[in-house]
Each structure stands twice: as C-alpha cells, then as structure tokens.
Amino acid sequence: MAIYVVLAYSVFCAVPFGLALSILARRRRVQRQLAALHEEH
Amino acid sequence: MRAKLADFGLPVLSVIVFLAASGMVFLYAPREVTMGDVQRIFYFHVASAWVGFFGFLVTFCGSAVYLARGAHGARAWDILALASAEVGLAFITMTVLTGMLWAKPVWGVYWIWEPRLTISAVQWLLYVAYVMLRGSLDNPERGARFAAVYGIAAFMTVPLSWFAIRWWRTIHPQLFSGGEMAITPPMLATLLVSLIAFTVLYMALLRARMQLERERDHLAAARAAKE
Numbered sequence: 001m002a003i004y005v006v007l008a009y010s011v012f013c014a015v016p017f018g019l020a021l022s023i024l025a026r027r028r029r030v031q032r033q034l035a036a037l038h039e040e041h
Numbered sequence: 042m043r044a045k046l047a048d049f050g051l052p053v054l055s056v057i058v059f060l061a062a063s064g065m066v067f068l069y070a071p072r073e074v075t076m077g078d079v080q081r082i083f084y085f086h087v088a089s090a091w092v093g094f095f096g097f098l099v100t101f102c103g104s105a106v107y108l109a110r111g112a113h114g115a116r117a118w119d120i121l122a123l124a125s126a127e128v129g130l131a132f133i134t135m136t137v138l139t140g141m142l143w144a145k146p147v148w149g150v151y152w153i154w155e156p157r158l159t160i161s162a163v164q165w166l167l168y169v170a171y172v173m174l175r176g177s178l179d180n181p182e183r184g185a186r187f188a189a190v191y192g193i194a195a196f197m198t199v200p201l202s203w204f205a206i207r208w209w210r211t212i213h214p215q216l217f218s219g220g221e222m223a224i225t226p227p228m229l230a231t232l233l234v235s236l237i238a239f240t241v242l243y244m245a246l247l248r249a250r251m252q253l254e255r256e257r258d259h260l261a262a263a264r265a266a267k268e
Contacts, residue, residue, distance in 0.1 A: 004146050008082040008139040009063070012089070015138075016242055019131045020052070023249045030256045037263050 051245040055238070062088075062231070062238035070231040082143040084228075088235040090136040092243045094199045096129020097168070099247075104192035107185065116258070119185045122192050123175055124250035128243055130168045137161055148212065156205040157213040164198035171195060181261075 066084045073080035103122030107115045140158070141151040152158060171191055178184030206213045215223065224232070 002078060004079055004142045005081055008142040009085070011135055011138045011142070012085045015131050015135045016246065019128070019246055020249065023246070023253055027249070027253045027256060030253065030260050034256065034260050034263060037260070037267065040267075 047248065051241070051248060055242040055245045058234075058238040058241050062235045065231040065234050070228055071225065073228075076147055079143060079146050082139050084231050084235040085239070086136055086139045086143060087232060088239040089132045089139070091236060092239040093129045093132030093136055094203070095240075096125045096132060096243060096247075097196055097199050099125035100129065100171075100192045101196035104189035107189045108193075116185075119189065120251050120254045122189065124247050124254060126168055126171050126175075126192060127250055128246045130165070130172060131246070132239065132243065133161070133165055133168065137165055153212065155211050155213065156209040157202060157211050160198055160202045160205050164195075164202060167195040167198060 062084070066081050070081065070084065072078060100122045103118045103125065107118040107122060110118065140161070144153070145151050171188065174191065175184065175188055178187070205211065206215050
C-alpha cells in the first residue's frame, strides 16, 4: 500500500519540477539566440 | 525590481507551501479507516484536478477574449491561453497518474472505463493535441485563431467531468454529496492547504511559461527586423 503513496507523491514532485526545468531550458535557448542576434548587430 | 522579486518569490513560496501541505498530508491528516494510508493520495489528487480545471478555464477565457478583440492587440490573451493550457495539462497529467495509483489498491485495477475516467482520458488527449497544435502551425495568427476556437471547445470536458459522477452511475468517489462534504474537518483543512499549494505552483509555472512566450515574440521580432 505504502508503495502507491510513495509513487503518487513522486509524481506530484516530478511533474511540476520537470515542467519548470523544461520552461527554464527553453527560455535559456531563446535568450542565447537573442543575445547572438544582438551581437551580430 | 518587482518583476525580479516575483521571479524569485513565487517559486520559493510555491516550494514552502508545497512542503507545508506535504507535512499536513503525512503528519496532521488522520488515517482513513477503510482505505488506510493510500487515502493520503486524495489531498494532492483533488487539488491538482481542481487547479488543472482552473487552468483550462483560464485558457477558455483567454481564448474567448482573443477572439472577441480580434488578432490585433490581443496577443497577451493568446499567450495567457497557451501558457495556461500547458500548465493545466501538467496538473491533469498528475491527476490521471495518481488516480491510477490510488485505484490499484482500492479497486484492484489501475483503470476502469467508467464515465469520469473516460472523460478524463478524452480531456487529457484533447489538451495534449492543443499543445502539440500550438507548436506545429506555421502561420502564427491563423494558428492562434484556430487554437482559440479549439481552447473554447475543449473546455466543455471540464463541466462534463465535474458532472459525470452526478449524472451517470459511476464508482468514482464523490467529495460533495447532497450539499455535505464526505470528510472530517482536519481532512478538509489539509485539502484546503493542498489547494493553496497547487494554486501558488500554478501561478509560478504560468508566469514562467508566459515569459517564455514573450521572449519568443521578441526573438521573432528581432529576426524580422534583421531581414
């Protein structure tokens, strides 16, 4: 029984953390591209 | 300065409230007599479902305003709709996965094709399609208009899911029955704190996702100016 609770709370931690990491990674990529574009000017 | 504080403050606050809610779930809420410890999944499961539904409601409102105002000057509403759909989808994904983990020890199976679960599966697929659609359309303006219509239509799954356990014969538990709640006051307090934790988490993720979309717009404008 306890294993299902542990698994469920792992999901509750992993999904928002994963989404936050994914958003951060995408923002970094866009910011790098913006910086590269400004450097070209 | 205020923006920097919110950038840092909202994620930190969401972690603090999330830890407080976890403490209440495991240390304060009483052990349920019939289901035992597996019932503790319920607090975050219900909170993530309600916040996911709220996320889809925000998408519905953002889409409606975008369509009402026309494409010009309404990009902010389109960004809100898109960001809220993606964050709402994450919350509904948690709801579906943890519902399955609760169902196995209680019902004996991970999944049953009963009305509430079937509508949840359809809803999850509809919003996965919405997010994929947003990433694949070439014409941004036409894509945003199409996504707004889709966002309004897909929202119909939220009231359907809410009323499914009231309209049809189902084995899914009901929290509200005949105007009364089927939980004790300490359980209700734990549920409310969990709901606050997931709402703050939703706001932090929504803000970050909207910033990403604005930065993408800046990049597209900078590229267009260069050409």
